[in-house]
Amino acid sequence: MTADPRAPAAARNLDLDRLLAHHKLMWRIRAFEEAALRANTEKLVLGAIHPSIGQEGIAVGVCSNLRTDDILASTHRGHGHTLAKGANPTAMMRELLGREGGTSHGKGGSMHIADFSVGMLGANGVVAANIHITAGAAHAIKLRGEDRVACSIFGDGAINRGPFLEGLNWAKVFELPALFVCEDNGYASTTRTADMTAGKGPAARAEAIGLPAMEVDGNDVVALDEAVRDAVAAIRAGGGPRFINAKTYRLTGHTAADPDGYRARDDVAAAWKRCPITRLAQALADAGVRGDQLAAHERDAIEEMDAVYDDAKAAPWPPLDRAFADVQDIGDPRKDAY
Amino acid sequence: MVTMTYGEAAKNALHEEMQRDPTVWALGEDLRRGGVFGQYKGLPELYGPDRISDAPISEAAIMGVAVGAALSGTRPVVEMRFADFALCAVDELVNQAAKARYMFGGQAKVPIVVREPMGMWRSSAAQHSQSLESWYTHIPGLVVVCPSSPVDNYGLLKSAIRCDDPVVYMEHKNLWALEGEVDNNDPLPLGRCRFLRKGEDITLVSWSATVHEAMAAAETLTGEGASVEVIDLRTLWPWDKERVFDSVKKTGRLIVAHESVQAGGFGAEIAATVSDVLFGDLKAPVKRLGAPRVPIAYAPPLEDTVRVTAVMIAECARALMKE
Numbered sequence: 001m002t003a004d005p006r007a008p009a010a011a012r013n014l015d016l017d018r019l020l021a022h023h024k025l026m027w028r029i030r031a032f033e034e035a036a037l038r039a040n041t042e043k044l045v046l047g048a049i050h051p052s053i054g055q056e057g058i059a060v061g062v063c064s065n066l067r068t069d070d071i072l073a074s075t076h077r078g079h080g081h082t083l084a085k086g087a088n089p090t091a092m093m094r095e096l097l098g099r100e101g102g103t104s105h106g107k108g109g110s111m112h113i114a115d116f117s118v119g120m121l122g123a124n125g126v127v128a129a130n131i132h133i134t135a136g137a138a139h140a141i142k143l144r145g146e147d148r149v150a151c152s153i154f155g156d157g158a159i160n161r162g163p164f165l166e167g168l169n170w171a172k173v174f175e176l177p178a179l180f181v182c183e184d185n186g187y188a189s190t191t192r193t194a195d196m197t198a199g200k201g202p203a204a205r206a207e208a209i210g211l212p213a214m215e216v217d218g219n220d221v222v223a224l225d226e227a228v229r230d231a232v233a234a235i236r237a238g239g240g241p242r243f244i245n246a247k248t249y250r251l252t253g254h255t256a257a258d259p260d261g262y263r264a265r266d267d268v269a270a271a272w273k274r275c276p277i278t279r280l281a282q283a284l285a286d287a288g289v290r291g292d293q294l295a296a297h298e299r300d301a302i303e304e305m306d307a308v309y310d311d312a313k314a315a316p317w318p319p320l321d322r323a324f325a326d327v328q329d330i331g332d333p334r335k336d337a338y
Numbered sequence: 339m340v341t342m343t344y345g346e347a348a349k350n351a352l353h354e355e356m357q358r359d360p361t362v363w364a365l366g367e368d369l370r371r372g373g374v375f376g377q378y379k380g381l382p383e384l385y386g387p388d389r390i391s392d393a394p395i396s397e398a399a400i401m402g403v404a405v406g407a408a409l410s411g412t413r414p415v416v417e418m419r420f421a422d423f424a425l426c427a428v429d430e431l432v433n434q435a436a437k438a439r440y441m442f443g444g445q446a447k448v449p450i451v452v453r454e455p456m457g458m459w460r461s462s463a464a465q466h467s468q469s470l471e472s473w474y475t476h477i478p479g480l481v482v483v484c485p486s487s488p489v490d491n492y493g494l495l496k497s498a499i500r501c502d503d504p505v506v507y508m509e510h511k512n513l514w515a516l517e518g519e520v521d522n523n524d525p526l527p528l529g530r531c532r533f534l535r536k537g538e539d540i541t542l543v544s545w546s547a548t549v550h551e552a553m554a555a556a557e558t559l560t561g562e563g564a565s566v567e568v569i570d571l572r573t574l575w576p577w578d579k580e581r582v583f584d585s586v587k588k589t590g591r592l593i594v595a596h597e598s599v600q601a602g603g604f605g606a607e608i609a610a611t612v613s614d615v616l617f618g619d620l621k622a623p624v625k626r627l628g629a630p631r632v633p634i635a636y637a638p639p640l641e642d643t644v645r646v647t648a649v650m651i652a653e654c655a656r657a658l659m660k661e
Contacts, residue, residue, distance in 0.1 A: 104443030112441040122442050126433050136406020166399035326444035328503040330481045330528045331576030
């Protein structure tokens with residue numbers, strides 16, 4: 001029987017502890033993004049940042065079903081994914097500010113945030129590039145006979161690039177342990193994806209390649225959590241790659257610098273009411289969770305990320321010789337730059 | 339001492355590296371049939387479909403999958419079939435493979451070998467004949483290798499596979515059948531040139547198939563009483579500056595000859611560097627011999643109009659030695 005999503009939690013068999021953890025993690029992502037936007041306003045983040053405010057449900061719904069040793073490859077809008085995969089926000093914020101102690105030692109910034117120690121193989125500045133990298137990680141997992149899963153999260157704009165076809169085809173041909181999640185926020189940069197996309201959309205394209213595909217409301221973290229749990233279980237059991245299209249809405253501009261003039265204010269205001277945090281808070285309140293407990297998640301997250309931002313501001317620049325490190329072993333530019 | 343062809347040398351090197359290291363695997367189109375030039379023949383039977391893997395005609399996926407697999411503990415050998423086709427995978431090579439280690443702050447390396455058969459071969463025309471090695475020398479993070487002989491193809495491919503950097507490994511299609519002696523089982527160092535001939539009057543620097551033109555020119559010039567030093571650069575990045583400098587200091591004259599287009603070719607880099615560092619030692623201007631900036635034609639006589647030949651190298655050398 002399919003439970004009525006408006007029914008009380010007990011009737012939907014909700015795992016309240018798990019959902020409280022989701023609520024808390026979504027607030028931590030929201031607060032991280034708000035701190036990053038503040039850093040941008042204060043001109044301490046100089047490069048582009050792509051906030052994921054409004055899309056926290058996908059980061060949490062997907063990553064909470066991945067083990068630490070599972071692989072995630074992300075996009076330019078990757079802060080939430082990285083945090084949800086288990087990266088340390090202090091190192092992440094230092095990276096956004098280009099400081100010593102950043103995840104990439106200040107060499108990557110927001111668009112190349114990565115933490116290999118938690119299986120996070122990097123945000124990527126090239127749309128759809130993470131699809132091939134995910135297929136490759138999944139290929140290596142299969143060659144090594146491991147039970148890990150590789151996952152990529154990309155935007156709906158990515159389905160018009162070649163790697164969507166080539167990477168999904170590859171994953172299916174080799175029956176790889178890969179989960180592909182399209183974070184479908186309806187916009188490819190600042191252009192409506194529907195205006196530039198033929199056919200029936202991401203899931204239909206994935207199905208045409210032979211991947212079991214499903215559409216999920218990405219702002220309903222309860223539903224997404226279940227969908228990803230089932231997909232990951234099937235993949236880990238050797239069932240081959242799967243595809244999830246998670247509908248969502250980006251509540252800010254494409255970048256911190258984007259005034260978002262192409263969307264009606266009324267639409268954005270309406271979308272705030274469907275934000276995944278608000279929706280989960282409502283479901284939890286309906287299930288009897290006290291309002292002060294939910295408010296504490298927000299307050300604690302803001303406090304944590306304020307401290308993270310303060311730490312990053314106080315952190316030193318990387319030493320200048322770092323610019324020449326980690327290029328290559330043969331022809332190391334510390335000896336051979338010209 | 340064993341005699342083998344340039345193609346067999348590479349196959350033997352790959353075979354031995356796959357035997358030595360179970361994380362090495364190869365992927366590319368038609369590999370299960372031995373590769374389009376037969377350079378994998380026999381290996382599918384030895385290593386099975388996982389380690390000598392077929393691939394769809396998806397160069398970008400082949401390269402991108404290799405990057406993901408290299409970041410995840412394996413050492414892929416990527417077969418691009420023709421260097422021209424690798425252009426379909428430039429994002430994956432230049433933006434991903436060459437950048438991942440740096441932009442992720444050294445959290446991982448990308449140990450891939452990208453085999454890109456290059457050069458003019460049997461009326462292959464504009465999309466199957468190019469020599470684009472100089473493009474890759476421009477990209478920080480990449481090592482670029484262009485072997486000219488069986489012994490080097492054997493030893494350098496071994497080193498490329500063992501190297502933790504992404505290596506663009508460009509074999510010349512016209513050399514597959516070239517026979518030569520392979521006198522050791524060890525890898526040869528990347529970044530080291532080979533002196534093919536010692537001499538006092540002029541230095542010829544080349545790589546890949548043009549090395550054989552340089553050697554033929556040296557033979558002719560020697561017959562005319564000149565003493566010619568021939569250097570096979572072998573690795574373009576990093577190039578063996580010190581040994582080239584030592585040679586030019588001695589001879590005072592340098593010609594760099596290559597099959598690729600002269601304008602913006604790697605000869606320009608060598609010429610500029612040598613002119614800068616050794617200005618006072620030069621007895622004549624540094625000369626480059628490369629192809630004119632036109633696509634490569636199909637008809638053999640037209641194809642030949644863009645070839646750098648031994649005759650051209652010898653003629654250029656005679657002129658320089660008058661200075």
